[in-house]
Amino acid sequence: MTSSHTAPEPSTDNLAAERLARSYLVRVAEPPAPAVVDFVAQLGPVAAAEAIRAGDCPSRVRDETEARRTHDHAQRDLDEGARLGMRLLIPEDDEWPAWPLLSLQLAASRGVPGAAPPLALWVRGHTRFDEATEQAVAIVGARSATGYGEHVAGDFASALARQGVPIFSGAAYGVDGAAHRGALAAGGTTVALLGCALDAGYPAGHVVLLDKIAELGGLVASEYPPGTPPARHRFLVRNRLIAALSEGTIVVEAGRRSGARNTATTAGALGKVVMAVPGPITSAMSIGCHELIRESGATLVASIDDVIETVGRLGTPRPEKVRSKRPTDGLGPDALRVHEALHKREGKSAEQIAAESGVPVARVRAVLPALELDDLAERCESGWRGRARR
Amino acid sequence: MTSSHTAPEPSTDNLAAERLARSYLVRVAEPPAPAVVDFVAQLGPVAAAEAIRAGDCPSRVRDETEARRTHDHAQRDLDEGARLGMRLLIPEDDEWPAWPLLSLQLAASRGVPGAAPPLALWVRGHTRFDEATEQAVAIVGARSATGYGEHVAGDFASALARQGVPIFSGAAYGVDGAAHRGALAAGGTTVALLGCALDAGYPAGHVVLLDKIAELGGLVASEYPPGTPPARHRFLVRNRLIAALSEGTIVVEAGRRSGARNTATTAGALGKVVMAVPGPITSAMSIGCHELIRESGATLVASIDDVIETVGRLGTPRPEKVRSKRPTDGLGPDALRVHEALHKREGKSAEQIAAESGVPVARVRAVLPALELDDLAERCESGWRGRARR
Known part of the structure; x- marks a missing residue:
């Protein structure tokens, strides 16, 4: 492509x-x-x-x-990465997932702490990264998942993967592993994002699983260069990538203090859909999910149909997407706001864009040609619109 | 009293x-x-x-x-009722639960179909009916409940009953029976509302349970005179009384087409709190609960703390309540709206009440003295207020 x-x-x-x-x-x-x-x-x-x-x-x-x-x-x-079968994907690359990562940049410009996009990504696997993020769904949850949680994670992942939905997760034991395995079993795409280097051999029990993901058309990725060991803060930092690179996050099981809740919270802050699977109220592993639904406005999903209805356009014709070679490099906060205000199909005048974006009209007029150069906007009869890709 | x-x-x-x-x-x-x-x-x-x-x-x-x-x-x-240990409770009786039944009358005046209050209630048991409805909670659910559903129903009922909350239910097998038994085991008050006569011997397996409820300080009640057999439509009609007489309804387990969902829908239409207990998404008996949360705005409750937080003032000092000897008899739609607009403590002018209730001010002025005669309103320095009982 x-x-x-x-x-x-x-x-x-x-x-x-x-x-x-x-x-x-x-x-x-x-x-x-x-x-x-x-x-x-x-x-x-x-x-x-x-x-x-x-x-x-x-x-x-x-x-x-x-x-x-x-x-x-x-x-x-x-050199070491090449020897280990990794490549360093950079925003200047064609397959950089610029569009989903825009959510991080927008959140950062709104002052959401820790929302900075990655400077680059170390990657194993042969799929294009940008394609692996198309309409992706994250399935995350407790490491100490119950049989119920692993069953649901695997089941949801398989069913979504069969519909062409890439499954993102964090390669941890429990829910994460079940999600990756479910997607693989269905012959789908799955992406594991790690909180350590790709060669850290972590988690030890998932080394073979990660090899399989990289071999069978999935991706294993990390911001951390070769040799970086896992650390608690790195898992939290990694969570923002899982949240940003998927359209929505499903929490399958989570205890009261689960890292999966952190991913969910981040997804919410990025404007992504947050879903949670209910379970028996007698299970400590469902407490976090129930709290997310009850207190944080997460949407209860009890079936694949619920997920599809919630995430929206899965299974329906895919909307045209604006993609750019390097949108995150070129755009300052004003340009981001102007770009957000553009419609994919209908043109808008600079005045209209100024009103919707809150950016002064003179600045809008200066920014639009720059966006055009970046392939993010185009002129049309009725003004300016977002650049749509066939 | x-x-x-x-x-x-x-x-x-x-x-x-x-x-x-x-x-x-x-x-x-x-x-x-x-x-x-x-x-x-x-x-x-x-x-x-x-x-x-x-x-x-x-x-x-x-x-x-x-x-x-x-x-x-x-x-x-x-005569037959007396012989069988029943009494006919009527709105003219002091213990008639006039206040909670006002919700039915208000709903009826808003055009909610089937919301008419009962003309009278056949009752077994020695507790005053009005006291048994104070801050009551309904616990309802599937007849074909799972062990999980019966466990949760019994557990919630016991814990709430221990806090002095009367437990209402419909005496059916499964969740209803477990709720009544849980309340009885905690030495609390429980009220069974039937869709047939009190002497119908229905459900057959709960005849002893119903006797115990009537003996141990609870109540068994029905709109249906001696000899009336159970019927499907009567269960649905009965559900409005469960919904109206409690402050909130908890659905513990419900299949896709459960009668418990009907009670929940009615409770919602009456402005009562609707709660649902989640369960495994692999259980057909939790489908109805998940749909209520996902689609009907029911509040997820996963613990007694959740219930107490949701219903509000349980466990806190009880608010003063307006009670009248016969509020439902005397009040037409205008009087109900005027009465609704009154505050328990602070006085309001007739103009203010007119504005809030939407009833013309001349009519408000005519209605207020009638409400005063009915002990539902009183004059104070700053105008009119609802009659508060010590």
């Missing part, structure tokens, strides 16, 4: 330099690194990496990079 | 005549009988019974009574 956008392809040399720069950046900046992400958006990855390496950067950026800025293993990491 | 209202007590002779009249009326009019209820509100029970007996009544009333108006077993029913 090739992209149909009209912007010029960056040269292979450029891409290689950008990949090397981002290899340095993901090693140096522990995610989420909002200041580094902003800095890269301003300067581009190559110049930003150079400035950080030299310590010649704003203090916010320095705070996020000072501890490791001399860890300059960029090429070594790329 | 004596009433503190200031209206004159009806004489014992009057009460006897009214009871005899209503014994005739509940025999003649299959509930719900909205036209007969209105007719009795206008003429009083004695004159209304006489007119119906003579066939000298409006056509709507005749429609509801024509089939049985010659079944004049009023005294025989009272």
Whole structure:
């Protein structure tokens, strides 16, 4: 599948330099690194990496990079990754999941803490990442799931995967593992997002499962460069990617203090659909789900039909989607708001867009041609509209 | 416990005549009988019974009574009831649950079909009916409940009964029976409302349970005179009384087409709290509960704490309640709306009441003194307020 956008392809040399720069950046900046992400958006990855390496950067950026800025293993990491069967996917790549990650950037611009998008993703598996996020659903839950929870997770994952829905999860024991296995069993796509490096061998009991995911058309991905061990805070940081990359998150089982609830909360903050599966009130593993439904407005889902009805357009003709080569790189907060205000089909005047986005009309007029260059907007008879891909 | 209202007590002779009249009326009019209820509100029970007996009544009333108006077993029913340990409770009695039944009358005046209050209630048991409805909760559910459903019903009923909450249910097998038994085991009050006569021996397997309820401080009640057999439509008609007489209804288990859902729907239409207990999505007996939560806005309750939080003031100091000797008899739709607009403590002007109730101010001024006579309103420095009982 090739992209149909009209912007010029960056040269292979450029891409290689950008990949090397981002290899340095993901090693140096522990995610989420909002200041580094902003800095890269301003300067581009190559110049930003150079400035950080030299310590010649704003203090916010320095705070996020000072501890490791001399860890300059960029090429070594790329070589080691290649040896281990990983590739470093960067926002400059065609298959970067720019569209779903826009939710993180928008949340970050709204001040949601920790919502910065990733600087790059280490990936195993041969599927295109952008395709694996199309109408994806996350299925997450307790590590200490009951037989009921594992059954439901596997069942939902299989049924959704059979309908072409990619299943995202966190590769943990319990619900996560059952979800990945269910999707694999149905011959579907599943994506495991890890809170450690792809070569950390974690969780130990799921090493074979992760190999299978990478081999059988799925993806295993992580922000963390080779050798990074798992850590509690990394699971929480990872959760934002599960939430952002899927259209909705289903919590199958969760105790009172489950990490799955964190994913659900993040999904809600990103404007994604949050669903929870009920269970026996006598089960400690359903307490979190019931609280999500009762107190946090999660939608109860008791069947695949419920999930499809809730997530919306699954099983119906897919809507046209705007995709860009690098939307997250080019767009500042104003451009994001202008872009959000565009309709896919119907044109709008600059005045109308200004009114809807709250961005001053002069600024809207300046931003629109930039969005057009980025393949994110186009002129039409009635004004401007979002760029729709066939 | 004596009433503190200031209206004159009806004489014992009057009460006897009214009871005899209503014994005739509940025999003649299959509930719900909205036209007969209105007719009795206008003429009083004695004159209304006489007119119906003579066939000298409006056509709507005749429609509801024509089939049985010659079944004049009023005294025989009272005698037979007494022999069987039943009494006929009538709205003219001090212990009539006038306040909770107001919800039915208000719903009827809003045009909710089938919401007419009962003309009288046949009762077994020695507790005062009005006290048994104070902050009551209904626990209902599938006859073919699972072990899980019976466990939850019994558990909730016991825990609530221990906190002084009367438990209402329908005496059916499964959830209903477990709820009654749980309340009895906790030494609490439980009320069984039947869709047949108290002497129908139905359900056969619960005859002993019903005897125990009547003996151990609970109540067994029905609109149906001695000898009335159970019928499907009578269960549905009975459900409105369970819904009206309790502050909230908990559905513990319900299949896709459960009668418990009918009670829940009615409770919602009466403005009562509707709660549902989740269960395994693999259980057909929890489908109805999940649908109620997902589609009908029922509140998920997974613990007694959830129930108490949802129903509100359980376990907190009880609010003062307005009670009247015969509020349902005296009040037309306007008076009901005016009464609804009164505050228990703070006085309001007639203009304010008119604005809030939508009843013209001249009519408000006419209705207020009538409400005062009925002990439902009182004058105060700042206008009019609802009559509060110490």
